[in-house]
Amino acid sequence: MSVQDETAGPLTTEAGAPVADNQNSQTAGAGGPALIQDQLLLEKLAHFNRERIPERVVHARGAGAYGRFTVTADVTRYTRAKFLSEIGKETEVFLRFSTVAGNLGAADAVRDPRGFALKFYTEEGNYDLVGNNTPVFFIKDAVKFPDFIHTQKRDPYTGSQEPDNVWDFWGLSPESTxxxxxxxxxxxxxxxxxxxxxxxxxxxxxxNDAGEVFWVKYHFKTDQGIKNLTQAEADELAGKDPDSHQRDLREAIERGDYPTWTVQVQLMPAADAAAYRFNPFDLTKVWPHEDYPPIEIGKLELNRNPRNVFAETEQSVFSPHHFVPGIGPSPDKMLQGRLFAYGDAHRYRVGINADALPVNEPKAARARTHGRDGVMYDGRHGGAKNYEPNSFGGPAQTDRPLWEPTAVTGATGEHPAPSHAEDDDFVQAGDLYRLMSQDEQQRLVDNLAGNIAGVSHDEIAQRAIENFRKADEDFGKRLEAAVQALRG
Structure with a gap:
């Protein structure tokens, strides 16, 4: 679909008729009431009433950019994905950054995880990698996700985000530590x-081509260097420039200062998973680098801004279920829930034909489906048959799955994830704390104490503190003292 040149020719209605007067609506005489025959007035008002779609429930606040991914290492012994098939191969991408909890009008400079949603326009179809700027998450099972997000959003009674709700849930969900x-x-x-x-x-x-399976984790390491804001700096910036992060990204690309990331993966042979010391599919844990060292596989560069934020950034849709041959899911229970939830959210929010919008449609491949009709269907299939199998040359199955099957055993039921030798909700939080310098630890304690001090129930505050004490005794001791000092 070509982008129309909106600068040439006269102003028209949506049907293409030239507009004689765009300053004055039609009335019954000078000073009289407006006329229903004024189709320009009705068309403009009706379109204006409908020019927004529901914002994302989470990750509403975001910014996007186009770019390219370039392969820098041979990984064909691990995956048969064609976009990773040779060194030097380039694939066009679209990346959407976001905050999690804030609404569309929230500020950028806030304490919140950042979404890192990447769409690869590969020759085998689009591959979406929908992640964050943290290697872990608060929960490990998707059935808890709506409850978790409800604690981060506005309270149904007060209409504000409440520390009681936030810390009550985190304290009762120690895997969040x-x-x-x-x-x-x-x-x-x-x-x-x-x-x-x-x-x-x-x-x-x-x-890979032989059917060998490897479990993989992706890391995108910024080549610009890690830079952060203190709470005081963020509070000031959020008030002065709520659009700070969006503006920074757009202006950097406009001046040719294209941001880049070095792309690394950790790879675990499938046979290692069962006996690994942590559950390798637990989203609240990392794989220590001494166990599975990251290897560089590529470079990511962002080099083009969207021409229209709504059409491209807001209407962009990502689903973890958008895989390509050689890449697939794991038994991660959070991922399994997201395989459904993301696609369902966008079918509701943007529409059943969202994947056919220019930002979402495959660019190096062709979508050939039997799906038809629905809101904003453009008739792209013409008169082709809409069922399979058929005798009229329509698209048919390949008989080769995108990924390899995963063996399962046991009875159906509400099972917790299998426990491994060193599975614990607190050990990696303690490891992270002990990796920090004294100054970093103090800022962490201060940030936590300032937030926990706003909790109105002592038992909720104490429960939260105890989770950090279980991670590290010194961590808990310092945090308790800081909270007590703030609460008097």
């Missing part, structure tokens, strides 16, 4: 989208 330690540390408020890392966060499957 690791991510909360990340969030309230120095990296909790990136200075810009360009100065932060990105992560696939989940564990995914790679499979």
């Amino acid at each position: 690791h991510q909360v330690t990340w969030l309230f540390g120095d990296r909790g408020i990136p200075a810009s989208y360009r100065h932060m890392n990105g992560y696939g966060s989940h564990t995914f499957q790679w499979a």
